[in-house]
């Protein structure tokens with residue numbers, strides 16, 4: 001059966017923990033086809049963000065044109081957008097689709113990934129056309145505490161682990177994938193939360209890098225018999 005298409009508009013993470021890497025692997029794990037528009041390249045690892053290179057606006061728009069014209073994704077998920085111009089562009093071009101906005105402003109490791117101008121652009125352009133917004137507490141406060149049925153404030157959870165880099169991206173991607181597969185919002189948020197919980201458990205003892213290791217976006221745990229659970 002042909003899978004539904006979900007587009008992520010987000011930044012790359014060279015460490016493979018967050019952003020595009022988390023989004024596409026989560027989409028694959030949940031059975032949707034992932035397309036990607038890259039807004040910025042980050043030089044990043046489990047310890048922090050070393051550099052951010054924004055993709056020029058016309059190149060972001062050309063990627064968007066290509067995917068929207070040809071693959072026609074019914075669901076679009078956003079992560080790091082990088083500039084107010086890109087925020088406004090996505091709002092303009094994707095308002096007629098189911099938009100899942102993860103307003104990433106600060107990385108787990110502390111780096112600022114969205115400044116005040118980006119925050120203002122979210123409030124003015126993107127939040128009014130979003131079906132779902134998934135800020136964490138800090139992002140919710142920065143955005144002026146928007147309210148409504150589509151505002152899902154994320155709050156961590158019960159799994160004790162330091163391998164949690166990329167959890168917000170994985171959560172919002174899982175939510176977008178379940179919406180594309182036909183779930184309603186309450187079912188999609190519940191499925192996304194249980195997916196993240198399971199994946200945090202899978203990667204809890206991994207030793208990748210020297211900082212906040214990545215959540216296991218896609219892997220399943222082998223059983224004692226060597227099968228895949």
Ligand SMILES: Nc1ncnc2c1ncn2[C@@H]1O[C@H](COP(=O)(O)OP(=O)(O)OP(=O)(O)O)[C@@H](O)[C@H]1O
Pocket residue numbers: 102103104105106108134135136139153154155156157158159160161164166167168169171192193196197200
């Ligand atoms: N330790 C945990 N145990 C279980 N579930 C968790 C844990 N951490 C995160 N989650 C799940 O993932 C969701 C997103 O997590 P969190 O709020 O930590 O993301 P974030 O990285 O702060 O988000 P953003 O990408 O918006 O910055 C939570 O709402 C929860 O469902």
Ligand SMILES: Cc1ncc(COP(=O)(O)O)c(N)n1
Pocket residue numbers: 010011012013018019020042044079080104106107108109164165166167168169
């Ligand atoms: C490219 C990119 N996108 C998103 C995040 C946020 O993820 P996290 O909150 O886990 O650091 C990140 N650090 N880098």
